[in-house]
Amino acid sequence: MARIDELRLMTKVSRMYYEQGLRQTEIMDRLNMSQSTISRLLKRAEQAGIVRITVSVPSGAHPDLEEALQERYGLKEAIVVDSIDDDEQIVRDLGPASAYYVETTLRPHDVVGLSSWSAALLSMVDSMQPSTRGNGVRVVQILGGVGNPSAEVHATHLTRRFANLVGGSATLLPAPGVVGSADARRVLMKDRFVQEAAQLMNTVTLALVGIGSVEPSRMLAESGNVFSHDELETLRKQGAVGDICLRFFNSDGVPMTTPLNDRVIGMDLAQLKKSARVVGVAGGSRKMAAIRGALAGRLINVLLTDRNTADRLLGVGKKEKGR
Numbered sequence: 571m572a573r574i575d576e577l578r579l580m581t582k583v584s585r586m587y588y589e590q591g592l593r594q595t596e597i598m599d600r601l602n603m604s605q606s607t608i609s610r611l612l613k614r615a616e617q618a619g620i621v622r623i624t625v626s627v628p629s630g631a632h633p634d635l636e637e638a639l640q641e642r643y644g645l646k647e648a649i650v651v652d653s654i655d656d657d658e659q660i661v662r663d664l665g666p667a668s669a670y671y672v673e674t675t676l677r678p679h680d681v682v683g684l685s686s687w688s689a690a691l692l693s694m695v696d697s698m699q700p701s702t703r704g705n706g707v708r709v710v711q712i713l714g715g716v717g718n719p720s721a722e723v724h725a726t727h728l729t730r731r732f733a734n735l736v737g738g739s740a741t742l743l744p745a746p747g748v749v750g751s752a753d754a755r756r757v758l759m760k761d762r763f764v765q766e767a768a769q770l771m772n773t774v775t776l777a778l779v780g781i782g783s784v785e786p787s788r789m790l791a792e793s794g795n796v797f798s799h800d801e802l803e804t805l806r807k808q809g810a811v812g813d814i815c816l817r818f819f820n821s822d823g824v825p826m827t828t829p830l831n832d833r834v835i836g837m838d839l840a841q842l843k844k845s846a847r848v849v850g851v852a853g854g855s856r857k858m859a860a861i862r863g864a865l866a867g868r869l870i871n872v873l874l875t876d877r878n879t880a881d882r883l884l885g886v887g888k889k890e891k892g893r
Contacts, residue, residue, distance in 0.1 A: 580615040587612060588621065635880045639873060642884060643865040646847065646872055653853065653876040660853040660876045665693025668851045668874050672778070673698065675847075676736060678705045681773045683712040683837060683845065684729050685815050686747060688780030689787060690851040695728055698735045707738030710770040712777065713815045713836035714747035743767040745835045747816055748797060752832035764835070771837045777845045779870070781852035782813045783860045797830060805830070812860020814842065814850070814869060821859065823867010839869060847872055853879040 583601070586592045587608075592600075594608045601608075615621045627633060632650040639648035649671060653663040672694070676682075685691060711729045726742060733740035744767075745758045758764055784806055786796045797805075805828065809820040815836045818826040825839045842848055850870035852861050855878070862883060864870050875883075 576614075577618065577620070580611050580618065580620055583608060583611045584615045584621050632877060632880065635877065635884070638884050639880060643873075644868065644871075645865075648872070648880070649874045650877055650880045651874070653878070655855060655878050657854045657856060660879075661689045661693050663876065664690050664851055664853060664874055665697040668694040668778075668849070669697035669699075671849070671872075671874065672736075673701055673703065676701075676703045676707065676776070678703070678707065680707050680775045681770065682707060682709045682732070682736075682738070683771060683774035683777040683779075683842075684709055684732055685777075685779040686711060686713040686715040686728065686743075686836075687787070688728075688851070690780050690853075691778055692728055694778070694851065695732050695735070698732070700735050700737075702737050705737055707733075707736050708741065708770065709733040709736070709738050710741040710767055710774065711743040712767075712771055712774070712779075714743050714745040714834075716744060716746045741767050741770055743835065747834065747836055749833050749835065752829070755833055755835060758835060771841055772844075774837070774841075774845045775847065777837070777842055777848045779814050779842070779848065779850055781850050781857060781860050781864050781870075782816075783857050784810050784812065784818070785856075801830060804828075811863045812857065814839065814864060817842075819863050819867055819869065821863045821866065823863050823865070823869050825867075839867075843869060849874065851875075855879075855882070858882055 583597060586597050587594065594605050597608050598605050616623070630652050635650045636648040639645060649667055651663050651667045653660045668690070709729055709732055715726055715729070729742055730740050744763050745761070749755050749758065759768065784802055805818055805826060808826060808828070810818040810826050811821050812819060816834045817831065817839045819839065820826060848870045849872040850861070850864055851874045853876035858879065861875065861879065865873065
């Protein structure tokens with residue numbers, strides 16, 4: 571037990587720091603003590619119960635779920651938002667959260683890889699505010715964005731508008747995400763502009779990706795960048811549960827080795843994992859197996875998702891629905 575004199579001093583320092591808002595250097599000058607002594611007294615005040623720090627969690631914040639996801643899946647960060655169990659509403663609710671994440675963590679001279687054909691990422695861009703944080707940032711499209719003209723605007727809009735919003739420069743990938751044959755892919759990969767984007771993919775420091783189930787989303791299906799029903803059925807039988815940038819993986823997050831890979835123009839999963847931050851934005855029961863597989867394979871290290879999905883990933887709440 572500390573002496574009353576020391577308790578008195580700890581109380582005085584604590585009140586000056588926490589209640590009066592003085593900095594440690596100001597307290598040091600007033601009391602003629604070293605800063606290390608001030609720090610030690612503040613620490614001892616906590617240990618003695620003189621100071622008790624509590625965090626009041628506001629409605630809509632879920633730090634316990636986020637910390638549990640980080641611990642369970644080895645994530646750098648998890649962000650959980652409130653939403654209802656409806657795919658379209660989840661996309662709308664993930665948009666502002668992912669926009670805020672980017673706006674607060676983007677660093678000058680980052681190389682941002684942006685996936686195409688993701689409704690969640692489109693919602694993110696629609697929620698972003700203009701910023702100057704991205705001075706010197708380069709933004710590269712990491713999945714081919716050419717497709718059905720009525721849907722193609724989504725892919726180019728995503729990359730160009732994101733770059734404009736952060737004050738960066740955009741590099742588009744002027745090719746389809748899926749082509750008809752490996753030979754067609756080889757021809758397109760010789761294009762100077764395709765090569766420019768492909769080379770930039772190797773330097774990506776922040777990858778922003780959607781996570782898809784084997785069954786393509788409406789946006790992806792409308793773009794024409796999809797495999798046939800029979801090809802997708804073969805993938806399912808081989809154990810595929812989802813994809814990132816049309817690169818499929820199984821429930822352990824292991825990439826599927828199939829000839830279909832030779833028809834995709836975009837970043838592969840090995841390249842993706844080399845990025846310092848790979849941010850997956852996805853939620854909903856339809857994508858549960860895909861999200862779990864991406865986490866199991868450490869294909870992403872930051873996850874933005876909804877509360878119901880977070881509960882299911884942690885084995886609590888509602889039982890998972892089938893695909």
